[in-house]
Amino acid sequence: MYARRRFAVLKNLLEYVGIEPGRLHFSWISSAEATKFQETVIEVTDAVKALGPAKHMIKDIRKVA
């Protein structure tokens, strides 16, 4: 319940600085909810794949520093 508040603020902040919505997910899953866990993982990976490679916050150490 505390996390819900913190997460709301973080999600808004990340989207505010230009991280695409959909890269950050939050779910409540109990240890008994295996199916929900599986579904969520599929949903999240699909959503992130659909967005394609991240454009920001990516460090490339091959670049000449």
Next chain:
Amino acid sequence: MEAIAQGIREAAKKLLSQGAVDCVIGFAQGTVPMRDYPYFAYTPEEADNLTWSRFCCNNLSNFLVRREMGEAGKVAIVAQGCVSRNIVGLIKENQITREQVHIIGVASPGMVDRGKVQALFPLKTITEVTEDGEDLVVKGKDFEERVPTKKVLRQNCYTCVQRNPVIVDEMIGEESEATHGGNIDKVAAPWEKLMPEERWEAFSESIKDCIRCYACRDACPLCYCHVCFVDEARPQWCGKTQDEADVATFHILRAFHCAGRCTDCGACESACPVGIKMRGFTSKIEKDIRELYGYAPGMDLEEEPPLSVYKPNDPQEFIK
């Protein structure tokens, strides 16, 4: 302004000569224009060096947790609205006790943004700036001009909602209008109106000059962690390079760590040697905290910090 400064000096002398406090934390006149600096008066004689002006841009409450001398003793501190709100925050976060501080309250006149004044005189060297009524008198080697003070205040001062201290032991001068008249909600989170791609550009542009000196963090009364996340070595959360990803990680996470605690005092922006305007992103967090949880940090000693409590009906449409 000089009357207030005189009042501060008198109050400080009294406290020090009575032995009521060990030290009075205020400001003294700096050696460069528009840079009055945090000063620690231990004797009534030293209290003569105290001043008060529109160039007092540090948040003095920072020193309540960063001082090394005489840490055990009681101190007096000069506090306007935002500083008093940070004192409230520090008390609520168990960093200090109310009994340890004697608050010499002053109404904030609004502080000057040095960068704005310099920008009026591009590439020129400003040698002296003095306050004269509602104007600043700006002098250089070959010029002298008057600038209306209200045109060159820090952005946060225009939208300040609490110019008078929220807790006080003695007040110097009169209380002022509560606000400077600006509406924070009209200017907070300036990039909300942009498209996602433009937002990153705006954010990235705003931090591009960062040299990672961490003056913003070190000037902030919220950043009292003994080891900041950015200094943690095991694990190392954040890279040390000038790569945009590393620099952005620092700024985003620092801002987030201040969520629900930031009083918009502007000390970070005033401390920054390269003129980064952190409020471009910190104001978004504070806006959310106001809108989602109806909270303004440091306004009273009782209200629970917004990220340490919850309500069953908190917004959660983002949760699947």
Next chain:
Amino acid sequence: MRNTYIPYPVRIKETQVETEDKMLKSFWLEFLNADDAKAFDYTPGQFAELSVSGYGEIPIGIASSPTEGEDLLFTVNKVGHVTNRLHNMRAGDVMGVRGPLGNSYPLEEMKGKNIVIVAGGFAVTTLRSTMNWLLHPDHRGDYGDIDFVYGARTPGMLLYTDEWSQWQKRDDVKVHITVDQEFPGWDGLVGFGVDIVKQIKPQPDNAVALICGPPIMIRFTWPVFEELGWTTEQVILSLENRMKCGIGICGRCNVGGEYVCKDGPVFTKAELDKLPAEY
């Protein structure tokens, strides 16, 4: 010009866990290139930066002596990111060594003098190197009497047992090995190193002492020497500070104007007394 930041490639030849708590592990390293082995011309007391690609570098005293051949010995305490990784590496793995770095024990000036060595815990590493140098047939005749005092908390925490056991059999060196408390199966000396020094009463005439150990040991050992009439010029210490470049530039090992990595790590007590105690 040689880029002195680039480590020499070496292969781990052999490893050995040294102590019962498994926190200290020794590594014998061989150079991949013969030229590098020649270039790595060192003297006991010097150290090197051990480099593990992807993890970083750590400054470690060289425990071997050049009299033992070209391979290098390092004994590493597992405390951080790099040392944790190093402890997981095995014989055959390739890593890097950068050095030799720093000054060394003043072996030239020590010639003709009696020598007292006091080592505490795992600070014995560069003193193992020194002992091997001093006891080598080519060098032994250059020096006077040698007392070697070495203490650890428990018998299981003593390093290099095979070696000092051999030294104990020699009649040209007095070896005093001690542990802090009585221990089942331990029939050697009991007590702190400083207690042994009190007992053997080393005489200051024409003598030099090398003391290496935790700061607390040094603090208690010096007064004993002082009592016996030793001067601060005769007592030689080795410092450990956080380091990065190892060549006297990057600034973090500064003690006063001295760089522990370049001007040290070996200093006389007289030299250190003139500097801030920032170590």
Next chain:
Amino acid sequence: MAEKILAKDQLDQFLGKLAEGREVFAPQDVEGKVAWAPLEAAADLLWDFSNSDMSPKDYFFPQTECMMRFVNKADDEMGMIMQAEPELNTPRALINMRPCDAKAFQVLDLIFMQDEMTDDFYWRDKREKSLLVGLACNDPCPTCFCTSVGCGPHHETGLDVLLVDLGDKLLVKAVSDKAAELLAELPEAEQADLDQAAELKKAAEDMVEANVGVATDQLEGREVMELYEAALWPRVAESCLNCGTCTYCCPTCHCFDIQDEVQGDEGRRVRNWDNCMSWLFTVHGTGHNPRGSKTHRVRQRFMHKFKYIPDKRGGEIGCVGCGRCVQLCPVNIDVRSVVNDMNA
């Protein structure tokens, strides 16, 4: 070589020659700040400015610099061997550098290039491939104190060429022979030009002398411990935030950190500026910190510049009086007052 004259309207030609085989950089007006940037045309050169906000040390000692690389593959043990980054491809020319900044490089040479072992490959590479063309200060700022630390507004140390702004033309003085070819065809200066430059020099020196300076005459004779234990340090440290502003804007501060970074198959060893104000800088793996308090750290910076470096490097002071830290310190810790207190 005798002094030459370069008319400002001839600058494009001169810069054209300078740019043959070199990248040229100069302080310019970048969004209202004076910053070093690649130079496109003579028109972008500034003539009325005090100095760049940040020191140009970044050209020789970048804030982030890759030192070496390796292949990060468990099955490629030879790949794990570190390989040095390539040297600088194209030589550089830095034009309109202030004399204090050039002097700083000469101080740093004493530290980066000491002997065979302490010979910083990356520093030397860039130093040797750079031509420094200085611009004398005719109008120093109130925070300048170069003359009190062995430098001056028309100082030549560390430069290859010194320019003196004479209005519509520049007096060109070859300091090293590195730029002889560039200057060969320029006309020689008249006596009147030399006289004008000498007057400007005198006037600028007088201006700096009139500012608050630092006195360091007592420092050499004092023991390290006497200065170290002086009463002033806790008071200096009191307002200090322990941020890195003073060290990062400083032309002579040179402390750094070295770290490894990996990303998939790629690995590198990289150095980043670091600073003695940071708690992290000296802390040991055991948690012990030899400079554990703010007072320790603040003292280190001043002692290093004004006592340790002079003691160690033949009297050379580790400060060139550029005044950047005075202007930028968020709490106005003024190096001049600190040093004068040390010297008192």
